[in-house]
Amino acid sequence: MIYCYNKLLSLSDIIYHIVMDTPYIDFAHIDYKEPVILCGDCRKLIVNIPSASIDTIITSPPYWHERIYPGSLIGEEEDLEEYINNLVAIFRDLKRLVKPTGSLWLNIGDTFRDQTWQNVPAKLAIALANDGWFLKDEVIWEKANGGLSSRTNRLRPSHEMVFHFTIEANNYYFEDEAIRETKPLVKKASGKSRTGVSGVVYQKKIEESPFLSYREKRKAKAALKRVLKRMKDGYIDDFRMVIRGVEKTTHSNNIKISGRAEELERNGYYFLFYNPKGPIPSDVWCIHASSGRLSKEFSSSFPPELCRIPLLATCPPDGVALDPFAGLGSMAFMAKALHRKSVSFEINPDNVAIAEKRCSDG
Numbered sequence: 001m002i003y004c005y006n007k008l009l010s011l012s013d014i015i016y017h018i019v020m021d022t023p024y025i026d027f028a029h030i031d032y033k034e035p036v037i038l039c040g041d042c043r044k045l046i047v048n049i050p051s052a053s054i055d056t057i058i059t060s061p062p063y064w065h066e067r068i069y070p071g072s073l074i075g076e077e078e079d080l081e082e083y084i085n086n087l088v089a090i091f092r093d094l095k096r097l098v099k100p101t102g103s104l105w106l107n108i109g110d111t112f113r114d115q116t117w118q119n120v121p122a123k124l125a126i127a128l129a130n131d132g133w134f135l136k137d138e139v140i141w142e143k144a145n146g147g148l149s150s151r152t153n154r155l156r157p158s159h160e161m162v163f164h165f166t167i168e169a170n171n172y173y174f175e176d177e178a179i180r181e182t183k184p185l186v187k188k189a190s191g192k193s194r195t196g197v198s199g200v201v202y203q204k205k206i207e208e209s210p211f212l213s214y215r216e217k218r219k220a221k222a223a224l225k226r227v228l229k230r231m232k233d234g235y236i237d238d239f240r241m242v243i244r245g246v247e248k249t250t251h252s253n254n255i256k257i258s259g260r261a262e263e264l265e266r267n268g269y270y271f272l273f274y275n276p277k278g279p280i281p282s283d284v285w286c287i288h289a290s291s292g293r294l295s296k297e298f299s300s301s302f303p304p305e306l307c308r309i310p311l312l313a314t315c316p317p318d319g320v321a322l323d324p325f326a327g328l329g330s331m332a333f334m335a336k337a338l339h340r341k342s343v344s345f346e347i348n349p350d351n352v353a354i355a356e357k358r359c360s361d362g
């Protein structure tokens with residue numbers, strides 16, 4: 001089930017491709033049901049992938065001084081700066097494979113050494129941003145089953161970081177509708193919003209507000225009436241009204257910084273309209289760390305669930321996802337479940353064998 005090199009290529013073709021540095025793998029002929037898993041050093045396997053063919057990279061490289069990974073020296077650098085420089089260079093090379101609209105999701109944990117956290121995730125994120133990646137999301141992965149700690153002088157660590165970078169600052173693929181969290185509908189009585197807002201409370205707040213002039217109250221009530229009519233007609237699913245001095249604001253009160261603060265000062269109110277498909281997920285993800293050992297030797301897998309939002313949001317249904325440090329193939333496993341094509345690199349053949357089996361069973 002694991003697709004290696006394009007079997008139609010003859011030896012002379014392969015040599016030609018190596019000399020000309022042209023790709024072997026044609027994703028047009030690959031099915032999501034057969035994730036591509038290549039065994040080798042990601043720095044070398046890069047040449048087997050066509051330029052600008054990958055939509056999203058989702059990966060977790062070896063952590064610094066946390067484990068020994070057979071066949072790899074990444075993570076064993078004595079110097080943290082050297083480790084970061086090595087990873088920055090690898091992701092610079094991988095960038096060639098990614099479409100201009102593409103993303104990189106990087107899961108990385110910190111290292112406690114010399115009695116102090118080394119700040120590895122933050123330092124790596126800064127180095128990648130300095131190398132031209134655009135940082136879009138800083139996700140905290142809260143490990144739901146974070147485990148116990150026998151330490152008595154610091155807190156029990158139970159999180160890791162997942163950074164979302166893009167190649168371009170603005171024009172990147174992000175399918176928000178695929179990841180919105182649709183909340184159960186409050187039974188929609190006529191004239192009420194998804195969460196039961198009818199406007200009666202806002203109406204009362206406007207009338208009783210000591211912070212609005214008579215004229216502002218009249219305008220606010222008229223605006224509320226218009227919004228309620230649009231909701232009744234089915235154009236709006238849910239909303240909130242923020243009224244000067246009455247409702248809690250979620251932005252800065254400085255009108256130079258916030259457009260909403262400016263609107264509040266000018267009109268005395270503003271509206272927040274909610275997407276009918278539900279809110280966009282937050283950047284704190286509470287996910288169980290992988291339970292159940294797939295391998296006796298290897299224990300640093302992330303849970304496939306960690307890849308769900310990255311895959312749905314940044315890999316189109318006909319796109320391709322890449323994990324250059326695939327371990328036991330968690331990303332490939334989830335990509336297959338979500339009907340996305342994927343390619344994985346892994347240096348340790350034992351891990352490749354487990355990843356292959358996991359993906360063919362899944």
Ligand SMILES: C[S@@+](CC[C@H](N)C(=O)[O-])C[C@H]1O[C@@H](n2cnc3c(N)ncnc32)[C@H](O)[C@@H]1O
Pocket residue numbers: 040041042043059060061062063069070071072073074300301302303324325326327328329330331345346347348351
């Ligand atoms: C933190 S683990 C990734 C675990 C993976 N996310 C999973 O869920 O199983 C890092 C992996 O990178 C692999 N690795 C280390 N150096 C590599 C290299 N140069 N090329 C490809 N894989 C490498 C290691 O063998 C290890 O399996």
